């Protein structure tokens with residue numbers, strides 16, 4: 001068997017990124033090893049089920065949402081390169097007393113509605129520069145996604161994988177039985193074309209007209225305007241659905257819908273859309289709100305802001321724009 005490079009070796013050879021950013025990434029990667037253990041132990045450790053409280057997103061928290069949030073929060077607070085953090089599960093930002101360094105935003109357990117039924121879930125994170133002259137405030141977190149200095153996700157599936165981008169390129173690491181991250185996917189690239197889409201079809205009646213038209217074209221297959229048959233997949237964990245797009249192409253959509261017209265989408269800009277968009281763009285894909293507007297160019301206005309998401313294979317994202 002050939003020897004695979006460890007995450008530490010990979011980071012040491014990555015000359016374009018700041019060493020302090022690498023420290024933050026290592027801390028997150030180690031915390032995710034711990035998260036993978038607690039997720040995998042499921043009912044044995046009594047960690048499945050609802051926590052009996054509602055979070056800032058107005059969603060019922062799972063016990064594991066809280067446990068995984070605490071693991072990441074504690075690890076980041078002990079990291080000298082981190083000045084502040086924000087989590088999908090916490091109402092407000094938290095600071096560490098440091099000035100300068102980095103801010104981290106994260107969704108500790110994405111797709112947590114899947115955890116009790118033993119379907120893949122994940123962690124998503126984003127690293128941003130911290131202000132250099134004061135302790136961070138909420139306003140300091142509201143940076144466009146292009147300012148991210150690192151982004152990644154971990155998918156807890158049949159294999160536990162970390163997919164990471166620092167200054168350039170996207171790399172995939174698989175967790176070994178010993179809890180070590182080994183480079184298994186070098187320079188991940190998303191194919192430009194695809195015949196696979198991921199969307200929650202049960203929301204069809206709520207979608208805006210362009211999205212309906214686009215999906216309708218896919219559903220007509222060979223006999224329709226696209227002239228080819230499409231396949232559909234929906235795991236309902238963004239991490240798992242985007243990971244599939246990273247590995248074999250595809251388009252992932254959580255578009256605006258009219259169920260709650262005041263909510264611009266379901267997914268959160270700072271914890272989900274921005275980090276995933278950086279990873280997708282770095283792998284040659286496109287990440288937009290509607291087929292056209294790049295998510296990474298949005299100026300965030302609120303910590304828990306939601307956005308519509310249309311991302312994946314570049315030519316397919318262009319098709320959504322062309323259907324509008």
Ligand code: AHM
Nearest residue numbers: 109110111112113200236237238239
């Ligand atoms: P979560 O962060 O509370 O788990 O919610 C986000 C999830 C995404 O992972 C997934 O894409 C979507 O919500 C699933 O939505 P739906 O319940 O409509 O299938």
Ligand code: MG
Nearest residue numbers: 107110111272
């Ligand atoms: Mg999520």
